[in-house]
Amino acid sequence: MASWEDARKRLPTNRENVHVRSLDHDHLTLLLRDRLRLRGGGETPSRRLAWAVRDLAEAGALPPGTRLPSERELAPAVGMSRGTVAAGYRALVEAGLCERRHGSGTYLLAPAISDIGHLMRRDALLIDMSKSTVPDPSFLRLPGLDPADLLRAPSQHGYDLLGDARLRAALRGRVSGDFLVTSGGQHGIDLALRCFVRPRDAVLVEETTYPGALAVIRRCGAEPVPVACDVDGPDPDAFRAAVARHRPVAAYLIAVHSPTGRVTAPERVAEVARVAREHDVLLVEDRALAELVHGVPAPRSYAGEHPDGTVTVGSLSKVLWGGLRIGWVAAAPPLLARIAELKMENDLATSTVSQRMAAAALEHSAQDEWLAELARRRDHLSAVLRRDLPQWTWRQPDGGLSLWVRLPGADAERYADLARAHGVAVAPGPLFSPDRGYRDHLRISFALTTELLDRAVAGLASAWHARATSPVEPGSGLDLPV
Ligand SMILES: Cc1ncc(COP(=O)(O)O)c(C=O)c1O
Numbered sequence: 001m002a003s004w005e006d007a008r009k010r011l012p013t014n015r016e017n018v019h020v021r022s023l024d025h026d027h028l029t030l031l032l033r034d035r036l037r038l039r040g041g042g043e044t045p046s047r048r049l050a051w052a053v054r055d056l057a058e059a060g061a062l063p064p065g066t067r068l069p070s071e072r073e074l075a076p077a078v079g080m081s082r083g084t085v086a087a088g089y090r091a092l093v094e095a096g097l098c099e100r101r102h103g104s105g106t107y108l109l110a111p112a113i114s115d116i117g118h119l120m121r122r123d124a125l126l127i128d129m130s131k132s133t134v135p136d137p138s139f140l141r142l143p144g145l146d147p148a149d150l151l152r153a154p155s156q157h158g159y160d161l162l163g164d165a166r167l168r169a170a171l172r173g174r175v176s177g178d179f180l181v182t183s184g185g186q187h188g189i190d191l192a193l194r195c196f197v198r199p200r201d202a203v204l205v206e207e208t209t210y211p212g213a214l215a216v217i218r219r220c221g222a223e224p225v226p227v228a229c230d231v232d233g234p235d236p237d238a239f240r241a242a243v244a245r246h247r248p249v250a251a252y253l254i255a256v257h258s259p260t261g262r263v264t265a266p267e268r269v270a271e272v273a274r275v276a277r278e279h280d281v282l283l284v285e286d287r288a289l290a291e292l293v294h295g296v297p298a299p300r301s302y303a304g305e306h307p308d309g310t311v312t313v314g315s316l317s318k319v320l321w322g323g324l325r326i327g328w329v330a331a332a333p334p335l336l337a338r339i340a341e342l343k344m345e346n347d348l349a350t351s352t353v354s355q356r357m358a359a360a361a362l363e364h365s366a367q368d369e370w371l372a373e374l375a376r377r378r379d380h381l382s383a384v385l386r387r388d389l390p391q392w393t394w395r396q397p398d399g400g401l402s403l404w405v406r407l408p409g410a411d412a413e414r415y416a417d418l419a420r421a422h423g424v425a426v427a428p429g430p431l432f433s434p435d436r437g438y439r440d441h442l443r444i445s446f447a448l449t450t451e452l453l454d455r456a457v458a459g460l461a462s463a464w465h466a467r468a469t470s471p472v473e474p475g476s477g478l479d480l481p482v
Contacts, residue, residue, distance in 0.1 A: 025069045029077040030451055031056055036078060037138060045080050049088030054097055057108055064110030068098070126420060127456040129444040130427040130481050132258055132289075132401045134370075136449075137321035141364040142357065150356045159348050161340055163328070164355035170362040171328060174291075175314060177303070179330035180340055183350045184322070185288035185315030186212050186482075188329040189252070192284045192311040195335075195342050197222045197249055204242050204251035206234055208259055208404075208432040210286065211481060213252045222249075224434040231395065233257070233264035236271035243279050250282040255299040256289035259432045259443040260404045261397020263293055266300040273305030280309065288315040288327070291367070293399040294375040308332045311339070316358055318401065319367050322482065326350070326358040374401065374447060381446040381453045388461040401447040410467065412442050418467060424459040427481040443481070 035052035043051075056062045068074070071085040078085070089106045092098040098106050128135075162168065163181025171179070182188040189212060197203055199221030205213065207226040217224045225246050228238040234253065242248070253272070256263050276283050285302045293299075303310040315327035329339055378396075381403060385392055394405040407415060412428035419426050429438030444460075446453065 025073060027455060028062070028066070029069060029074065030455075031061060032074070033078055034136070034449075044087075045084045046087035046091060049078070049080065049085060050091040050095070053088070053092055053108075054095075057097065062108055064108055066108045067104075068106045068108070070105060126423055126425040127448065127452055127459065128425045129448065129456055130416075130425040132318075132443070132445050133322050133447065133482055134318060134320070134401075135445075135447050137323060139365065139370055139373075140320060140361045141366070142360050143364055145357070145360050150353045158352045160352065161344055161349055163350065164352050164359070167326070167355040167359040167362075170359040175312075175328055175330050177330050178333055178336050179312075179328045180336065180343065181350050181355060182313075182327045182329055182343070183347065183354075184317055184325045185286065185313055185327040187325075187347075188313035188315070188327045189213050189284065189286060190216050191339050191342055191346065192313060192329060192331075193217060193220060193222075193250065193252065195339050196282050201250070202246035202248040204239065204246070204248045204281070205434060206253060206257065207434075208257075208429075208438060209252065209434070210254060210258050211431050213284075213286065214434060217252065224252075226434045227251075229257075231262055233262065233268035234272050236268065236275065239272050240275050243275060243281060248281055250284055251276060252284045252286065253302065254286045254289070255301070256287075256292055256399035258289060258400055259402060259427070259429075259441075260395070261400035261402060262395070263296055263398045264299050269300040269302055270305050273302045273310070276302075277306040277309060283310040285310055285312045287312055289318055289400045290314070291319050292371065292374065292401060294371070294378060294397070296398045299399075303330070308335075311335055316362070317482075319370065320358060320361050320365065324354050324358045324361070326354055377448070377450060377453065378403070378446045380450045381444075381457070384454060384457045385460075388457050389464055391464075402443045402445045405442050405444060407440050407442060407464075410440055412439055415463065415467065416442065419460055419463040422459040422463040422466070424456045424463070426460070431481060 032049075032052050035055055036048055053062070053068065068089065069077070071082045071089065075082045075085045089098065089100075093100050093106070097109060099109055100106055161180065167181060182191065193203070193213070193216045197217065197220040201220070201222040202225050203217045203222050204227050205217070205224045206229050208229075209224075214224055225242055225248065227242050228235045239251075253264070273283065275281075283302045283306055287301070290299055301310070301312060303312050310331065312330040313327065314330070316324055317327065329336070331339065382396060385403075385405070391408055392405045393408070394403045397403060413430060416426050416428040427443040429441030429443070430436040432438060432443065448456065
């Protein structure tokens, strides 16, 4: 069995050591409390604790060699007695996952994992502000969901091209007209663009945009052409000029915009849609974030002005959970028929099991509470940033899950590398720009708990202050941010 010494030898580089140090006891306690909340009743508290430690270790969030907090420290933090914590630790030692070192504490042993596992672990240690996602789906309610129900499909083979009837009924208040269910918003964007865009076509995009759409446009062999925007959305004159100059086949536009969080003004929607209709430009309208508005009306749909030439993409990833992988595409019947044909070739049908779960979650979950909580988290992050990083500037977003901040005089990509070394992942501006501009901007998610936001800002501030003195290796390799 691997010992602590073996485990320590497996963490040879400075970079990894930075992360190990950054996982202090408060952070570890936070992670454990979070896991314990996910594991409901029905089990003894000591078994729940052992499960939580094991789960974090398997997810790569706790590196081998991590010293677990002492029983005296952990017991009050997780609301258990010292005896219960001791029993949980004993169970971990008996299972071969931990080692007790006399007079020193309980340490995690190294599981047998591959190199890729080591790489993944490094990310799992970070507080991740780089992804605009629902970070924790435990607010979802699925009361009385019988797993057998998930398998009772009206069309017995379970391949419903347009989507499961129960989910379609649950979506009717949100989606108007003809639509089909997809495996998330990204799938919808991919289908819509791939269906109509050909190599060397021009596709207009907002000057900052969602990287997942840029990737699809490029994969089609087409060229994304940025259009100037202001706080109300795409500038109609710039849009008209770009249509005249580039003769685009399509424009990809975001209703509640990522990365900026601005909500496109209704008159902008009307003007841009009018230009698109006059010049026969297809609009692919991304409404993945459209329900996440904080105190302002939901954005108007481009489909209202350009009904025969708009494909609307929606998603439950931001209102429920990305792990469900459920979205939709709505369009006039001739467009939808072509998209349906492509979808059939592409995946035959979206998982019925996931659709049933999404329907149940839609029927029972309090989405207003999640929205109110998000607004609270936005205000919290803004207040803490104003206090600790007063040089940073941003416009308070009316929607979405992230702040789009400007770092005066900084190179956001270099700063992002440094922030990783201080335990926080952020998404640098060039990822959101077709011509890799916005080098002094970052997108940071405010959807984390306020406790994690506080810790993240502490890491961001120490990275900011270390900027002048810290040479960092560039290119730690960011995922495509969502
Ligand atoms: C603007 C925007 N569109 C689409 C998506 C993709 O949605 P999904 O996670 O449902 O695939 C995301 C993020 O995930 C997004 O931010």
